[in-house]
Amino acid sequence: MIVGRHAISGDILELTVSDGRIAAVRKLEGSNGEDLPWLAPGLVDLQVNGWGGHDFNRADIDEETVCAVAKGMREQGVRAFLPTVITASQEAICNALSVIAGARRKHAWLTGMIPGIHVEGPFISSQDGARGAHPRDHVREPSCDEFDQWQEASGNLVKLVTLCPATEGADAFIRHARAGGCLVSIGHSAADTTDIARAVQAGAGFSTHLGNGIASTLPRHPNLLWAQLANLNLQAMFIADGHHLDRETLTAMLRAKGVERSILVSDMVALAGMAPGRYRQPIGGDVELSADGRLSMVGMATLAGAATPLADGVALVASLEGFSLGDAVTMAAVNPARALGLETGLVEGAAADFIAFHWVPGDRHLRLCATVSGADFAASPKKTPGE
Secondary structure, X not given: OEEEEEOOOOOEEEEEEEOOEEEEEEXXXXXXXXXXXXEEEOEEEEEEOEEOOEEOOXXXXXXXXXXXXXXXXXXXXXXXXXXXXXXXXXXXXXXXXHHHHHHHHHOOHHHHHOOOEEEEOOOOOOOOOOOOOOOHHHOOOOXXXXXXXXXXXXXXXXXXXXXXXXXXXXXXXXXXXXXXXXXXXXXXXXXXXXXXXXXXXXXXXXXXXXXXXXXXOOOOXXXXXXXXXXXOOOEEEEEOOOOOOOHHHHHXXXXXXXXXXXXXXXXXXXXXXXXXXXXXXXXXXEEEEOOOOEEEEOOOOOEEEEOOOHHHHHXXXXXXXXXXXXXXXXXXXXXXXXXXXXXXXXXXXXXXXXXEEEOOOOOOOOEEEEEEOHHHHHHOOOOOOOO
């Protein structure tokens, strides 16, 4: 068993784990628990492009790529994530989807860790700024037939698609994807407020890395940021790495959207987890990774991707004025899990997928002391800290 403070409620809990599930939960009274670790559901990341030199978007993606990224996620306290495939040719996207699905079928432990796949593009804006680092040559209009081919290649694993709702055929595509059980998010967009309202009516329910993947200049109002922040039917994903959004902007956006409608993502690329230095990558060319996790074009201020683990995003948001550790954990563990239909609580009978960590206000990182995976326990029961 393990004893700690629930990061959301603050209660002191004693968790007993058996056969990969939480067998018992006991609330302990009479202790302030200041020296105990925090307990939280494992994090859930809806946008992971790669990690540790492994990239889901390389032409030579293989089983090793999938396993290596998944292991890296687990070590960071992420219990489930969506491998993210970006704009590319139809053949390349289907190949990546097939490889990810094949690895998942072969390795049982990947089943819980990879509940689905996020396809970010290719149905996005072709405009500079909004397109971001996605290759213009492969940007195209939404195709229901292509979506069906993705699902055939992946065994229906595509669970989230990011698109620009201003593209021709976007509304029909959204309805088609939603009918197949896939979530749809607005991103890399040059849409106006009417486009956004129409997309939400068609079934879009999310905003992808809101505040990024848009033009560098916008009308004061109305614009696509205000429209998405104001819409109660959209949950917004945010990259809380301190680089994609400065602290003031992130704070204001989170307040506008609210804790229950906000989701933290890492959007990490392959250079995440690598040593600081200069690298050359297929998308972005010569880039520099700084010690604080900023990944930018060499000699420029332009970002070349994200390289900060989701757990660090939790620590950052917990340090923002008006937000708590519980709020940050809700955004990074509970809300994304709920979006995917996964279990969300530390309750009796739930899968034993949780983390234990130390954190005090001012810390830039969560200091993980345990990552408990139900899949591990089911395969090979082992003791947890404090047992």
